[in-house]
Structures are given as structure tokens and as C-alpha cells.
Amino acid sequence: MRNLVPGEPSGRLSDAWRFCVGTGRFDLALRRDYQDSLALAQREIGFRYIRGHGLFSDGAGVHRPYEYGGERHVRHSFTYLDQVLDAYLELGIEPFLELGFMPSGLASGEQTVFWWRGNVTPPSSWQEWAELVRATLTHLIDRYGLDRVRRWPIEVWNEPNLEQFWQGADEAAYHRLYEITARTIKDVDASLQVGGPSISPGSDEWMPRFADFVTARDVPVDFLSRHAYTSGPAQHVPFGVYQTMAPASGLLEQFATTRRQLAGGPLADLPVHITEFNSSYRPDNPIHDTAFNAAYLAPVLAAGGDLVDSFSYWTFSDMFEEVGIPTSIFHGGFGLLTHRQIKKPTYHLYAFMARMGDQVLTRGEDHLVTRDSTGRVTVLAWAPVDVTGGPAVAGHTVRLAVPMPGDSVFMLRSSVSEELGNAWTAWSEMGRPRSPHPKQLDILREAAEPVRRHRSLPVTGGTAELDLTLDRHEVTLVELTPVADETPPWWDDRRLLGLAEGT
Template structure:
């Protein structure tokens, strides 16, 4: 195995596009305690800036309220739940990434719905009334939270209109009409508010040029582009679960890059690009989401995704999520980084490791990312076992990485040693899913079983001291199957008093 010599000077700056936004179950779920506890933990350990999900305008949020009684007829807009959710978000240090959808039943032109919770997917029966609803919502948010604040909240029009599951007939012309109506309503509140779309799913690249042509010809506002990315194939259904093949991780990066490639040479090439959903599987009942494989698979995506997009939003932060009905088991293949009751999955640790990386990138490769904190000299190495998707099933039990890492000397004498703190997650360590399997896959773990799962979910941590030679530390990192590991390397300033002798701790040796 060739040793990689990590440069002493930064080669680039680490993009934080990986934590600009995170996905969530529908808007109404944020009223639940389990949801808010999960988001508080995520914000403590990772710290996302925005959060996006469906259902802002669906009936269970109760914004659009037509009335016809006692000689009075009209529409009232109610923000009882909107305010509670947004207050909770801001209190946890995260901003909304607003998605305009789905259609309130009192405004819908039909009764077609999606998901167990029945989000209406039909166009409005009256586009003027839809525009009034959008304007009322945005104006309320500006009045309550201030224009300067709401200017920092992107506003996305609808979700995956290229799919019949999410937009009646996947009618492109009707979506463009909805987009224009919505974008103009947003700008009627304030021209500086950010609005964009078309929030299309993977495989819908044929929508990009017509969308660009439409907004250009009609001079429709568009401040950013949005798209989704997944790498799974057709679903193989079993009771309460799904299996799917996965393409290579590079497929996600290729999907991130596609909009700008397709729109190269147009004004849209330079617009901010937000991947407002991504994951391996697009199913909320695929057990791959619970595995260490998922974390190893996504590691190079987090390390390199910022080269192609301004944000890429993991779908989702927790398993409080009900698109396919209420989950029937504790681990059920949910999208979340966290299970119900905040048991951490391996992918959670991938994100928490990324949160401990620094800004200055010293090296990046197929199995590693190395950064250094300019202020402290701390070097952080994120390493992972490369995986290749379903078509490349051969993954060895071990993967070795050899690095020569520079250690900063600071203003004093050069350090003689460096402290190396390591955190490990793989198929057997830091893996609550594996522990749950060993417990017999209890659908509703008891109190003692939950305690065991919390303990099993924590990364296995170790520390050592290594010699510094010529301003460098040589690392030999052996990774287990599907491992993601974080090594934090700090120069040591030895402050041991001369009279201390650890060999005498048990009272042996010189007693003079």
C-alpha cells in the first residue's frame, strides 16, 4: 500500500454545502416531541442551516380555511400551526427552506392524493386564489419574523411535478403555470425574496430546457434551481419493506452536476443550485438506510458534493416520517439519520464526523478527506472503505490507508508527539442496527433493550500518541467492513513536571 504524503499547505477550502439543508417529514410532524428532540440532537452535533419538507399548505396544517355560514362567505388564513413549527425551528437554530405544496382540499381541482397522509396533487381550481394563498403565507411570515430573516429562506414551488404521483398527469404546462403564478405572488410581497424550482426527480433532465425557455420567454422570476437525486433502482417489495439495487456513489455526484451541464452557456448556469432531496434509496422502508454501508456509500458524496451544488439536502434527519403509513418496527428502513427516540444510525455519525472537519483542505481522495484548523493546528482525517453499489459487490473485510500527515509547530518548539483520537463506525462497531439484529429485531424495544441500542450506537473511540518526525506523523489506518472513521490529530505540548514518574504509581521503584 502506497503512503500518501499530505501537503503541508491547503489545496482548497471545504464547502459546507453538505449541511446547508436537511430534509424532514411533512410540516405537521414538527409539532411532535420526538421530532423536536431529534432535531435538537441533530443541531447540537451537526448544525444544519435550513430544513425542507412537504405539506406546508396541506389540510393538516390548516392554513387555507374557506367558510360559508350565517350569511358570510370567503376564505380565512390560519397560521396557528405554521407559527408553532417555525418558532420551534428558529429556536433550534435552523431556518425553513419553504416548499409550496400540497394543494389544500378547499382549493383543489380534484381529489387525487399521494402518501398515507393524502397530500392533494391536483392544480388549483382558481389560480388567483392560489396566488392569494401564497402571498398571504409569505406576507404573514415577513410580518412575524421580519423581511431580513425571510429573505434567507428559499421558497421552492411544489415537489417532483414530473411524476404523476406528485402532480396530476405530470403535466409540464400546468406546472409551469403554477410556477409562474407562485413566483409572481412571492415577488409581490418583496422582490428580494428567493423563489425557485422546478424540484424535479432523478431522470427528468428533459424538463430543464423547457423550464428555462418558459421563464425566459415570460420573464418569470427564478432565483435558484432545485433537483432531487437518488441512486436506487426498481423496488422489490416485501411486507413492510423494500429492496433495491444501487448504482455507484458517483451517480449521485453526476446527478448533482447535471443541471449546470445541461444549462451551460445560459444565464441559468450561474444560478444557485439546491439538491433539495438526496439519498441512496427513494423508499422510506429500505433497510439500506439503517446500515453502515449507507454511511460508507455517502462519504465521498459529502466530501465532494460541494463541487457541483450549493446545497444537497439529506432526506431525512429522523424517522418521524409517515409517507407509507406509521412504521411497524423500530428499525424499518426509514430515511432518517436517527430512529424514533434518537438512536443514532451510522449515517448520523458520518454527518457528525463531517461537522468536526475544518475549513482548510489538505488532501482529498477516493477513501479520505484531510483538513486542518488554521487556529489550533488540529488535523482531521475522515476515512472510509470505498463501496461500489450493487454491481460491485466485492468489498474486502479490511481496507488500509497510509498517510503522512503534517503537524503544525505553532510559535513554540516543534512537537515531539501528536495525540491521535479515533472514532469508528462499521458493520460491528458504532452500529445500533447490528445490535438490534442481534436482539432478534424487536419491533418495540423495551427499556433495557433501548439502553443497549443507545450504547451500541456510539462510535468506538480510542486514543494514542505517535511520534512526530520531520514535522509529520505517519498513520496506518486499517478500516473494517463498510467503515467510516474519524481521526483527530493534535500537536502535543508536553507539560509533565519533572518530578512525575508514572512507573511509580503503584508505589514501586525509588521511594527516596
């Protein structure tokens, strides 16, 4: 059966899928490979904001206490902060500021998280914490201008509902941190955007209690944030994990939770940002490197904007060291890109989305169809996935009748799958070299490019008929452009080899 695509748009395609993207800790942005990777993502995808941990951790060097004249003082140093933000802005992306973790010189305890030891304890001095927040924002306004900094969302901490990220997962202590921080931010400028509580999946009751707290105490809040993942407990192996996976619909259910919980209340109309999401919450799960991950997340990118104001893929690059320095070029990292800018299948899902139009014609369980102002129609289609571990099946078919003007259209089809446009498969066939030499890197980059096919399609009765047979875990983008035929009347393909006219 062929699905007839409506001729008129049903709405606009939300750009919530590229509002923000995640990154490794703040000071990694000083590295060349990081900036090269971000430049590539910005050219081909174009995210608006970037969010990561460690703005106040020791690696960024903002909080610098010292003794002088027998008294404690603090110098707020913005040397690295300025370099990172300057690089972001030059690449056309702005910060989604996450305030954390605790500088060691201000921490009340020694509990840390990650290989790079981000401190997760409350401040030893709430006043000094407020001064740190105030000094940082004042500096940003002085350097970048108030109008620009007003556009930057400011999120208070990361996943305080987990004891790994906030000592004891102490909810009352987090509420205090949030209130002091939010009031300090608004004291700098009332139009700055502040929000939270940046909770991880599994503690959904935190959000209603956070809403009750800020409402009862009239604490400023401009947006709400949470995270979404669908993987099960980690099954550890050396330098990696395996995990079960819930259906991708579980991500959309998590996206919808905040508005469902707060419906009818005083915070019901606030923006909701999913400031981290992915299939697995682990930075060493090989699922991230696969075509499965792209096909799994395709329906999430297609529909997520109907539920939230943004959902930020965690992360744009494998330059990420939470469990240590990666030991292999492919190691299950979160990134859309490996080190050295090898594109993963999920990278192409995002690049395909970036080439779609803004007018939604139709959508289904395996496709999204859009049109842009030039009349170009784009079709994103994806093969179904089986999270129970069954074999990936080739041959899934998407059939569409697309309204198009004229007599013919030019069809360009770009595809990634288990076999096509998949550097991870090529790397596996190479024997999984941990540190590929330059020639191997070139081969992997070539293998990572989507397979592209093109042809002319007839338009009959005002429609072009598409029959898309999808490979295993394939994600494909079809671009249909009306043909304005400029072939001169003397052109004859039969005479390309100089044969006489009429032969």
C-alpha cells in the same frame, strides 16, 4: 504506499453538505419525539435549513374556507405554522419553504399521494392560490421580520415531473403554477428567494425546458432545484422493499447535471440546490439503517460541495409517514435517527463531517483531510463498498503522512462499521424487536455510539504517519492535535505503585 499530505491548504471545505436537511411532513414537527430528535441533530451536526412537504396540506390547517352571508370566504390560519417555525428557530435552524401540497378546499381534483393524502392537483382558483401564497408570506414577514424571511429559500412544489406528485405530470400546468407563484412572491417583496422546479431523477429534460420558459417570459427565478437518488425499482415485501443500487458516483453525476445542462445560458450562474438526496428513494428500504449507507455516501459528502450550493439529506429523522406509520423501530426509514433518537451509522458520517476543519489539505477516493485555525488536523476515511452485492471486505488501508508541528500529536479515532457503533447490527442480534422495551432502547443507544480509540503518535521530520486499517464498511474520523507537553520534571510512571525511585 503512503500519501504525503500537503502542508498548505488547497481550498476551503464547502458546507453545502449541511446547508439543508429533509424532514417528514410539516405538522409532524409539533410532536415531542420530532423536536427531541432535531435538537440532538442540531447539537451534534448543526444544519442551517430544513425542508419538507405539506406546508399547505390540510394537516397544517393554513387554508380554511367557509361560507358566510351566502358567499365563500377563506380564513388563513397560522396556528400550527407559527408553532413549527418557532420550534425550528429555537433549535437554530430555519425553514427552506416548499409550497405544497394543495389544500383540499382549493383543489381542482381528488388525486392524493402518501398515507396522509397530500393533494397533488392544480388549484381550482388560481387567484385564491395566489392569495394563499401572499397571505402566508405577509404573515411570516410580520411575525419574523423581512430581513430574516429574505434568507428563506421558497421552492414551488415537489417533483412535478412525476404524476404521483402533480396530476398528469402536466408540465404546462406546472409552469403556470410556478409563474403565478413566483410573481406573487416578488410582489410581496422583490428580495424574497423563489426557485424550482424540484424535479426527481429521470426527467432531466424538464430543467432546460423550465429554463427556457422562465427566460422567455421573464419569470423570476433565484435558484434551481432537483433531487438525486441511485436506487433501482422496488422489490416489494410486507412493510418494506429491496432495491439494486448504482455506484455513489451516480449521485455526484446527478448533482452536476443542472450546471452542465444550463452552461452558457442566462441561468448558468444561479445557485443549484439538491433539495433531496439519498441512496434509496423509498422510506422503507433497510439500506438506510446500515453501515453500508454511511460508507456509500461518504465520498458524496466529501465532494458534493464542489458541484452544487447545497445537497439536502432526506431526512434527519424516521418520524416520516409517507407509506404509513412505521411498524418497527428499524424499518428502513430515511432518517439519520430512528424514533427515540437511536443514531444510525449515516448520522455519524454527518457528525464526523461537523468536526472537520474548514481548510482542505487533500482528498482522495477514500479520504478527506482538513485543518482548522488551531492547527488540529482531521482525517475522514471510508472503506469501499460493492453495490453488486459482494461480501464486505475488511482490511482496506489508508496510509497518510500528515505535516504536524512539534514532537508528538494526540490522535483520537472514532469509528462506525458493520461491527462498531452500529445499532442496526445490535438490533438484528437481539432478534429485531419491533417495539424495544426501555432496557433494550438503552442498549441500542449505547451500541450506536462510535468506538473511540486514542494514542500518541511521534512526529518525525515534520510529519506524523498514519496507518488506518478499516473494518467492513467502516467510516472513521481521526483528529490529530499537536501536543504541548506540560509533564512536570518529577513525574515518573514507573512509581505509580509507590516503588522506590530508580526501581
